[in-house]
Amino acid sequence: MNALILAADDISVAQNVGFGIIAALMIFAALSVVSSKNVVHAALWLVVVLAGVAAQYILAAAEFVAVSQVLVYIGAVMVLFLFGIMLTRAQIGKEPGLNNTGWALGIPVAVVLFGLLAWVIIDQFGDDVLPDRGPTPTVLLSDQFLSIYIIPFFALAFVLLAAAIGAIVLARKD
Amino acid sequence: MLAVNFLLLAAALFCIGVYGVIARRNAVMVLMSIELILNAVNLNLIAFALMTGAVDGQVFALYVIAIAAAEVGVGLAMVLMIYRNRKSIALDELSEMKG
Numbered sequence: 001m002n003a004l005i006l007a008a009d010d011i012s013v014a015q016n017v018g019f020g021i022i023a024a025l026m027i028f029a030a031l032s033v034v035s036s037k038n039v040v041h042a043a044l045w046l047v048v049v050l051a052g053v054a055a056q057y058i059l060a061a062a063e064f065v066a067v068s069q070v071l072v073y074i075g076a077v078m079v080l081f082l083f084g085i086m087l088t089r090a091q092i093g094k095e096p097g098l099n100n101t102g103w104a105l106g107i108p109v110a111v112v113l114f115g116l117l118a119w120v121i122i123d124q125f126g127d128d129v130l131p132d133r134g135p136t137p138t139v140l141l142s143d144q145f146l147s148i149y150i151i152p153f154f155a156l157a158f159v160l161l162a163a164a165i166g167a168i169v170l171a172r173k174d
Numbered sequence: 175m176l177a178v179n180f181l182l183l184a185a186a187l188f189c190i191g192v193y194g195v196i197a198r199r200n201a202v203m204v205l206m207s208i209e210l211i212l213n214a215v216n217l218n219l220i221a222f223a224l225m226t227g228a229v230d231g232q233v234f235a236l237y238v239i240a241i242a243a244a245e246v247g248v249g250l251a252m253v254l255m256i257y258r259n260r261k262s263i264a265l266d267e268l269s270e271m272k273g
Binding site (some may be wrong): 012015019023026027030033034039042043050053056057060061062065068069073076077081083084085087088095097098101104106107111113117118121122125126128129130136140141144145149152156163164166167168170 | 200232
């Protein structure tokens with residue numbers, strides 16, 4: 001449990017401060033996503049969470065993943081979500097009935113789950129310090145993709161093709 | 175930076191996403207909560223990649239991003255189809271398959 005004490009004196013303070021600010025913003029935005037009464041606002045808060053995740057990737061020296069996160073999530077997935085919202089509802093503004101009748105059940109489930117996870121994480125990784133590494137060369141990533149992970153790579157390409165065709169077939173009118 | 179920072183942030187995001195999946199009735203909102211969960215897992219993968227110094231974690235994170243994109247595409251197509259057939263995307267009304 002000395003993690004919190006260690007956090008201040010260990011390594012680069014600026015990194016920790018940046019992490020804390022972005023993390024607080026992300027938690028607030030995530031809570032807004034699951035509690036907003038307006039679907040469009042929830043989607044826009046989700047953009048904040050995804051951008052925060054991309055910023056954390058940069059702090060964790062994973063630049064290529066951060067750029068992919070911005071391209072795929074903020075660029076493509078959010079547009080899909082906004083289209084989905086626009087195509088499935090008529091009015092803009094607050095909408096009643098976004099929650100289930102038993103929505104309060106989710107609070108104890110989430111709190112207990114977080115307690116368990118936090119206990120396990122602090123017990124196992126309480127004192128581990130992340131090493132200060134420079135940016136990951138993208139060459140390393142591409143070497144992995146095209147050598148030992150080549151079969152999953154092709155499988156992934158096939159999955160994306162199947163998903164695109166499936167989405168078109170499902171969404172067609174006739 | 176400490177490993178627990180990343181891991182606790184990811185755990186918090188994961189639990190918020192689980193709450194959203196349980197509490198929300200609108201199908202699009204449930205898909206958004208699933209995105210929160212997937213991003214929490216990606217944060218863990220990146221943190222462990224940084225901890226071990228191997229890039230395998232980043233490779234897995236990229237796979238998860240691609241799979242998530244496919245999942246959202248298919249999921250929203252299904253939501254659109256449900257909306258077209260029923261004029262509603264409330265998940266608790268979809269009970270035809272209940273035994």
